[in-house]
Amino acid sequence: MPELPxxxxxxxxxxxxxxxxxxATMEVVHADVLTCPPEAFRERVxxxxxxxxxxxxxxxxxxxxxxxxxxxxxxxxxxLFPLASGEPPPVEASHPAVLFRFREGNTLLFDDTRRFGRxxxxxxxxxxxxxxxxxxxxxxRRFSVARLGEGLSTSRAPxxxxxxxxxxxxxxxxxxxNEALHRAGVDPRRAAGSLDPSEIRRLHRSIRSVLRxxxxxxxxxxxxxxGADGVRGEFVRDLAVYGKQSEPCPRCRTxxxxxxxxxxxxxxxxxxxxxxxxxGSD
Ligand SMILES: [Zn+2]
Numbered sequence: 412m413p414e415l416p417x418x419x420x421x422x423x424x425x426x427x428x429x430x431x432x433x434x435a436t437m438e439v440v441h442a443d444v445l446t447c448p449p450e451a452f453r454e455r456v457x458x459x460x461x462x463x464x465x466x467x468x469x470x471x472x473x474x475x476x477x478x479x480x481x482x483x484x485x486x487x488x489x490x491l492f493p494l495a496s497g498e499p500p501p502v503e504a505s506h507p508a509v510l511f512r513f514r515e516g517n518t519l520l521f522d523d524t525r526r527f528g529r530x531x532x533x534x535x536x537x538x539x540x541x542x543x544x545x546x547x548x549x550x551x552r553r554f555s556v557a558r559l560g561e562g563l564s565t566s567r568a569p570x571x572x573x574x575x576x577x578x579x580x581x582x583x584x585x586x587x588x589n590e591a592l593h594r595a596g597v598d599p600r601r602a603a604g605s606l607d608p609s610e611i612r613r614l615h616r617s618i619r620s621v622l623r624x625x626x627x628x629x630x631x632x633x634x635x636x637x638g639a640d641g642v643r644g645e646f647v648r649d650l651a652v653y654g655k656q657s658e659p660c661p662r663c664r665t666x667x668x669x670x671x672x673x674x675x676x677x678x679x680x681x682x683x684x685x686x687x688x689x690x691g692s693d
Pocket of ligand 1: 661662663664665681682683684
């Protein structure tokens, strides 16, 4: 499932290909990825030029002239392909859901095999409200050690669940939560409020370093993810624990364990991430 680094990789690939293009028409193959009827959507976007492409959390945000935005949540398998005029969709785009046709002849294709993705148009106030409901961007200055510590202090949720909560911090999913916790030496099952100041500092630093390195590597491709240029995310080679159960920890060679809680797998090194407050002592 695409997380912050994958969305950022897509944004960087799209920017030079679609900024400045003007929405002409929209072809809807599967209306279930839209949050309003296709006709209403078409009316809201057509004639508007694309002013910029950005990201908020795991969402790709396409800014239109006039103030509205098209927000794309990639869900599990959503992909965005910018196509030049006359360029056919790549073979891997086998489940097209929506095609934005631009006046300049180019196209932006949203393809989604499992169709958990969402494409919606929001006016400026709707977008402000949506964005406000999300936590801070972990790579921005606003996300400080103090702010992280404050947020953690009152929570009894497992730290991994806290990190996945988009209202707490935006953009982190299961891959990078597990990787950051391993780097920080914190067991994913620990209560968020039980981390001491040095653990909070280490976690803050680990979240940022793992996200930055993953962006640098073009994200992580487990199966479906591709950047806007069709390239696989190479951070998969740098994963220390995610999906590595029964393999040795790259730091201490202890065998990585997989545990399931909150309906999701967590991966940890029992030596680098010692259990505290009695969890996981089985
Ligand atoms: Zn280890």
